[in-house]
Every structure is written in structure tokens, then in C-alpha cells.
Amino acid sequence: MILTSSNEFKFIKDSLPKGVNLLAVSKGHNQESIRQIYSYGQLDFGESRLQEALPKKNDLNDLNQLRWHFVGTLQKNKVRGVIKEFDFIHSVDSLPLLERISRISQEENKIPNIFLQVKFRDDPKKGGFLKQDLLQSWPKIMTLENIHLIGVMTIPPIALTSFQRKDLFCECRNFANHLGLKDCSMGMSNDWQEAIQGGATWIRLGSVLFGKRPI
Numbered sequence: 010m011i012l013t014s015s016n017e018f019k020f021i022k023d024s025l026p027k028g029v030n031l032l033a034v035s036k037g038h039n040q041e042s043i044r045q046i047y048s049y050g051q052l053d054f055g056e057s058r059l060q061e062a063l064p065k066k067n068d069l070n071d072l073n074q075l076r077w078h079f080v081g082t083l084q085k086n087k088v089r090g091v092i093k094e095f096d097f098i099h100s101v102d103s104l105p106l107l108e109r110i111s112r113i114s115q116e117e118n119k120i121p122n123i124f125l126q127v128k129f130r131d132d133p134k135k136g137g138f139l140k141q142d143l144l145q146s147w148p149k150i151m152t153l154e155n156i157h158l159i160g161v162m163t164i165p166p167i168a169l170t171s172f173q174r175k176d177l178f179c180e181c182r183n184f185a186n187h188l189g190l191k192d193c194s195m196g197m198s199n200d201w202q203e204a205i206q207g208g209a210t211w212i213r214l215g216s217v218l219f220g221k222r223p224i
């Protein structure tokens with residue numbers, strides 16, 4: 010596990026255009042690594058499993074500016090826990106899930122920031138709304154309360170070339186614009202430059218910042 014140094018971190022951070030936010034995806038990495046990246050000035054951290062996030066959050070609760078983002082597949086029975094513990098959810102992939110989030114947010118007196126995960130290419134390995142299904146559900150989505158809908162999130166299929174990725178990211182940007190949503194959460198360690206060219210406002214970096222995941 011090799012953590013990026015303060016200088017390397019600053020180099021990446023300074024290369025980001027204005028309006029592009031960095032999410033440090035800390036899944037698979039321990040509290041101490043998160044503390045170190047936080048000490049470089051990073052405030053947004055992403056986790057993909059509630060069970061893994063809870064002890065880390067507990068240990069890090071003295072870092073009071075830290076904001077937590079949930080980026081993993083969200084199971085029904087984890088919705089309440091995720092709403093209580095996270096400020097942003099990047100991975101809302103169906104209308105029933107969104108309705109559940111809305112209802113439980115109301116009960117918990119929360120208004121989470123929400124990205125809708127959209128699948129722009131066929132990919133059996135990935136979840137997400139299909140464009141046409143999301144458009145069909147849109148009137149219903151607009152009526153849901155206690156959610157702050159901020160953007161669209163996407164993960165390209167693994168096999169795409171750099172050029173095809175950029176194309177997909179542009180499509181995501183256009184779709185978000187069409188819905189009137191400001192944010193696009195797209196781009197990971199292997200394709201964040203293409204994502205920025207395509208119009209990302211949140212890039213999600215794990216291994217580039219934390220080194221290879223031990224698990």
C-alpha cells in the first residue's frame with residue numbers, strides 16, 4: 010500500500026479545473042490513510058460498504074469537516090444506516106430505492122444529496138437506470154421529498170477504450186443537463202482525465218491516492 014505524498018496529492022488537486030471536485034474513495038484502506046489524506050486538505054471521502062465505513066467513521070469523528078459519500082451498491086436493508094451516516098449517495102439505481110430513501114429520510118429528518126446512477130451502455134456487471142426508464146420515472150421522481158437531487162453518476166463498462174469513455178462521459182453530461190442537474194460523478198483512477206474532458210464535476214479516485222487496495 011503506497012499512499013500518495015503531500016506533493017503528489019497537491020499535483021493532482023492543482024491539475025483539476027475549477028468546478029471539478031475530488032472524492033477520495035477510501036474503501037479497502039484504513040483510518041490512518043484517511044487521516045493522512047485529510048491532513049493534505051481533502052474533506053470528501055467515499056466508501057462502498059456500510060459495515061466497513063462504520064468503524065472508520067467512529068474512529069475519525071474528531072475530523073469534523075469530513076464529509077462522507079456512499080458510492081457502493083445500496084441494498085434495501087442498508088438504506089436507513091446509509092442515510093444516517095452519509096451526506097451524499099452516488100449510487101441510487103432504481104425508482105423503488107429512491108422512494109425508500111425519500112421515505113426514510115423523512116423519518117430520520119435528513120435530506121441526503123443524491124446522484125442517480127445511470128447505465129449508458131449495456132453492462133451486465135453494473136447496476137443503474139436505463140436512460141429511457143429514468144425519463145419515464147422523472148415526473149414521479151420530481152414529487153419525492155426529503156432528497157436533494159444533484160446529479161447523475163456513471164461507471165463505464167471495463168472494456169471501453171479511452172475514446173469510447175470520453176464519448177460516454179459526454180453523453181452523461183448532456184443527459185444531466187437535459188434533466189437540469191448540475192453534477193456528474195464520473196471518472197476513476199484509470200479514466201479521470203477523460204471524465205473531466207467530458208464534463209465531470211466529481212471524480213472518484215481510489216488507488217491513485219491510496220495505492221492499491223489490500224483487499
Ligand SMILES: *Cc1c(COP(=O)(O)O)cnc(C)c1O
Pocket residue numbers: 034036057080081164197198199213214215216217
Ligand atoms: C472503488 C471505486 C472507485 C475508485 O476506484 P479506483 O479505480 O481505485 O480509483 C470509484 N467509484 C466507485 C463507485 C468505486 O466503487
